[in-house]
Amino acid sequence: MSWLYNSLNSSIGKKIIMAVTGVCLVLFLIIHLIGNLTLYGGFNAFNGYVRTLELVKPVIRVVEVVLGLIFIFHIFNGVRLWIENKNARPENYTVKGIRKNTTLFSRTMIQTGSIVFIFLVLHLSTFWVAFNFSGEPEHKPYQYYSIIMDWFKNPFYAGFYVIAVILLGFHLNHGFQSAFQTFGWNHKKYFPFIQKLGTVYALIMAIGFASIPIYFYFNGGN
């Protein structure tokens, strides 16, 4: 299997890993957002949704492990590519023409990705840990919803949440079409549509996720 190792370690192979893991995360975000939107339905809708997930806990655990691995591969390869690509130009230009021929989104993947990573750690250490390690759900029926309500009352938490998901939108705006290009699916007839679809997707994700902390901060969730 050394051919496989060599293939995935080549420049294009690393890109394929970025694209495959990126697309998995793109799909995961859609499901995650749909789930989050139940928060707008109030206590019962959201708690009902979380309790449904509790019922299929073993499946969720497997999904969590797979997602974790996907994130690790995506981040590890992203950082590795960034370092290697920096090394490919030891001395940079004095005048940076790169601003004239590329988009801001494409130039800042490592920065937006890194902020999303910091957000992810914070996100897991608040919501995920609280949901999984704070006692039996039967005893505290409205607990899930209130955990979220409490955190989003904190302006720093809500503010950082909003900034992070907007930057996630930046990441996705470039990443979506980039993954298609990496897979070799750049067709003259369809690619302009793919690029627009990526922007629409990024906007829906950024606005969708950001709207929730904004709603809870100003509305208190009542």
Next chain:
Amino acid sequence: MSGNINVLLKIWHQKNANTKGGFVDYKVNVSPDSSFLEMLDEINNDLERKGEDPIVFESDCREGICGTCGLVINGEPHGPLRKIATCQLHMRNFKDGETIWVEPFRAKAFPVIKDLMVDRTALDKILQAGGYVSVNTGGVPDANAIPISKDLSSEAFDAAACIGCGACVASCKNASAMLFVSAKVSQLALLPQGHPERSKRVQAMVMVMDELGFGSCTNTYACEAECPKGISITNIARLNREFFNAKFKSSVLEY
């Protein structure tokens, strides 16, 4: 002279790859009809008259075909205009009083030889790895023995327009040679003559490209914007497909 413009040139000087370089200022009064390289020629004539070393830069055909000239002007390889080589750039595209920064192509794989001249042998090494078709000697093949549609031959021809100048590497934030390699892989992959060796070709060329210290593509598409021949990034998509097929579908194992 009337009609001339005054520009301040900041030109990179560097003894060789192992020394640190820096900018030297030249104030020039130049005709807007002068080409960028003619302006440098004039500066060099002056320098030589004074017994000083001329600015080293490369050029050959001076009609945008050879791919030799390549300067990074105000941060852009081949200057601010699209789809031309440096030799086709004229001073009328600059404003009176403008400051113009001139730097060499910068990439680990392109070490500076002197001043604005860089060593682009790395691109030749990639070609030597597989950018050809092996032809066994024999009779001359009959014309039209292999029918090729006009669309396909045009697409192959568009890829073959690459002059190997390296501006794609110079413009890429990762100093990636993917546009160059994709053009060279595509021109052969699109035609039946290139098919027998396609699996080996793409793997060998990508392997050598990686070894020579070029970066990876992050799909920023700066290369396409700066390429003097307008090579399309759809070629990079084709290169990715060729690579994937060669790695995961073909039985070629040696790379």
